[in-house]
Amino acid sequence: MLLISILLNCLDPALTMACASDYRDPFTLPMLPNEKNKAAAAKAELASWYGGRSDQLAVVAAFEGWKNARETGQESRFCSKYFVSSGTMHMLSGMRKQLASELLRNGFIPGDGSSCNLNAQDPGILHAVLVAGLYPMVGRLLPPLKNNKKAVIETAGGDKVRLSPHSTNFKLSFQKFYEQPLIAYDEITRGDGGLLIRNCTVIGPLPLLLLATEIVVAPGNEEDDDGNDDDESDYEDADEDNGEEGNIKADLSEAHQGEKIMSSPDNTVKVIVDRWIPFESTALDVAQIYCLRERLAAAILFKVIFFVLHCFKERTLRLPSTPQAK
Structure with a gap:
């Protein structure tokens, strides 16, 4: 972090x-x-x-x-x-x-x-930094059950936990959000009412993409029109008649479809983070996040290498002046 x-x-x-x-x-x-x-x-x-x-x-x-x-x-x-x-x-x-x-x-x-x-007052950047320190301690707010207005959080492991009364988000309401809210939390403790999250922050999905282990991007609308159905039947026939040639054509078609989706910045795509957090975004936002991930990973690697070299230099300077040390 x-x-x-x-x-x-x-x-x-x-x-x-x-x-x-x-x-x-x-x-x-x-x-x-x-x-x-x-x-x-x-x-x-x-x-x-x-x-x-x-x-x-x-x-x-x-x-x-x-x-x-x-x-x-x-x-x-x-x-x-x-x-x-x-x-x-x-x-x-x-x-x-x-x-x-x-x-x-x-x-x-x-x-x-x-x-x-310079960005110490920017909430969005602070959320990204906070996620860097807490991930994968992230859960999602579930819709309320009947006659139960208390917020329930589902963790990555499938546990259902509640928010502590001392949290600023204790009265968090599912209805106030356009999409399913995500919660970054520090730890889960056991209280009188069961498992509780004491400190947490409501975050957006984009900061997760900076540190997620696995990201899958799919078309936002997976329903095919009639024309696509005909194309699929043609490929099935090609598979029966031509074997490997038909499979190659199908793979090329899927690759072409993927390129077409990502070629337009405003297209809506579905993103699944670490196989359990789905959300929608634009192709442009996802592409920019991918580029930022690469730059961020390179920058962190540079900092780590610099630190190792710095420690090695400090250690070398403190060694006795002997031929073996030199």
Whole structure:
């Protein structure tokens, strides 16, 4: 996640998410019912700073708000208003500085790091970075059953889990989305009501294509017209009469059909990610994502090789000055 955040120029939010995932939740949980409602509304307000519907980005917003409030002497007021733990924020601040210094020491970021945060306020890019850190921890929101308004998430393993009442997405409604919503989550815990997802973010399908293991693209409309039926019968006859020649013709026809579909940028295609997440997109979007995948993989490989060479250089410089070491 940190590598991709550096490449996509949004390091600061990724530092916060990485440190927060290894530490306790910075939001306090009041006991009184009316205070609980205020705390939930405050967390939702923070999440709205980055597009909403995200527990992880609510933490990012809370840290940024806390940092600004501390600089202006309003730290106590901010923590009280948004039900944020000041001690946890100070701990996250120290963890972030330590992690950033390690990235700097190993040559992953430049001295000032200013160029690494040009897209730090872009929710779409932050979702892609978040997916990079959580994938394959992704599920899809199921339509509600009768007399059951609580959100149910289906995971890649087929488990049915619910969202924690402490999540900003606890009251997530299936009807509010044009397509089936996807949820990126950090972990599944067992609570009084069964399996629960505590922290999650509603994401779009395109970020999944950057890291998915397997992607299948098919025509958006697989129904054939009458003319195509005649063509298929001709190929069947060719298969019976000509054997391998008929198979070659059929393969060429399928290849031609695929090229025709992808040749028009506005054509709708069906994309299936890792054999279980289907969605529709345009041929142009899918082609661009494929190109971006290649560039992203090459950039990450370059960073990793650079890191290995840097470590080797550091190790070589620290070796004793002996003929064997040289």
